[in-house]
Amino acid sequence: MHDSMGIPACFSSRDHQRQPDEPTSVGRSGQSVIKSVYQTKLAGECRLITVTWCRNLLLHGLSVSVQGPDGDEHYGCKVELKPWYFWRKQGSKHFIVDGATVDVVWDLKAAKFNGETEPRSDYYVAIVCKEEVVLLLGDQKKDAYRKTGCRPSLIEPMLISRREHIFGKRKFTTRVKFNEKGTFHDVAVECNSDGIDPVLEIRINGKQAVKVKHLQWKFRGNESINVGKNGLQVFWDVHDWLFRSGPRHGLFIFNPIPSFPAPGDSENAMDSSRFCLFLYAWKVE
Template sequence: MHDPIGIPADEPTSVGRSGQSAIKSVYRTKLAGECRLITVTWCRNPLLHGLSVSVQGPEGDQQYRCKIEMKPWYFWRKQGSKHFIVDGCTVDVVWDLKVAKFNGETEPRSDYYVAIVCEDEVVLLLGDQKKDAYRKTGCRPSLIEPMLISRREHIFGKRKFTTRVKFNEKGTFHDVAVECSSDGIDPVLEIRINGKLAVQVKHLQWKFRGNESINVGKNGLQVFWDVHDWLFGSGPRHGLFIFNPIPSSPPSSNQEPDSENAMGSSSRFCLFLYAWKVE
């Protein structure tokens, strides 16, 4: 049976078929005595909003999971809790989305919280209603601050694709816009950060894959793009854009972030943006 809010292993293909927007954020923190990855996925299609939380298992798989479905045509629990067991420890997922403002987007913008609790600690807290979350759970903040490792977004559009992202967990939000326009018969790719043109790629038929280093404020950012399927594919097709902040001190390895698995062992954040063209 098709899972309406889960993202399967063959993620791009399945999301393309379903036509649902999805945002998948991966955090690293300590839970049940070990450093683990927690994945939070928000999904949206014409029928429902969905939230899924999964925790990395002992062999590296994400076998501990709970799901919340938000269907518009009948009453659903806009606040509540669920729990599952991780290596003998109870993990509670507590949420309050009563007045959450989605503004037509997949992930809520404000007025909500989602708390993951284990052993009397809030190991991960999302949203801006933090005081309410601590009061509701009755638990203390974790001594270890969770780290956002990667964010994977699937968005749909005809020629322009936009998102908001923090390239640094303690930084400010930046508006990112990707647009593929046509200059005669030669398409042009433009990437804007906060309204300013950051990357422009002409002769896209020959430069459908590439990368460029740019500055966002005082910080460096490496941008990778692959729009081969936009130009030469058929059926549901996406362009892939990777935004990788450049650390102040360069890493020992020069390896490009060609997969999210590569980021699993890194402490740097990386945004993977899948831009699906809708005819």
């Protein structure tokens, strides 16, 4: 059943206020962007850490920012990974948050991007504060702890949201974990907008999850589906695809439905009801 679209309550009102400007700036730049927001304890406070990867024809970019004390101001650093600057693929930077030094340490010398914006393997990015690794990304965890000489944080970071901006003509794909303890899922969005009856299809792990016919009347909506034994709510808004010209994006939101697993089955549960995947699919001619 398709209902009128409403944005799920994954973000605070302050986050919603920042969202509208983001697609406009990304659309003008033409960069593929992946922005992941984590919640953890840093400098004595529970804060949001945003890790952003971007890619264009000339470089890969990485930036890390930390929520300030008022919730708006951010501290952070940026790294540009240009092919001819090999030395920048390994290094560290630091900034100050409420009097505490935050170090960002990375090793991307052997990172495998496989043509994507975010590396798939053979890398690490570590955020360190007060001798604790408060956030660690990548699969080279032992190397990260050896390089930083710091212990893991006692508080495990929680992935709150993931926003992806991807560009294409008809089909848009990504890989995502709906639960940090779960496995990766392949998500594909495809729109056949030719003719008088455009059709939208969303596939997860190669299987059709959502199909919307008569899209010119159902360009906004939502549907609850199952991914394995778990529930997932899917929202879409493709108004601009159908009724605007030039580069324009469709917005797709994937929000796990919290479940109550049977004893011994907690690893497979989508227990993080706060998580949302925001997929901005940019159509280019």
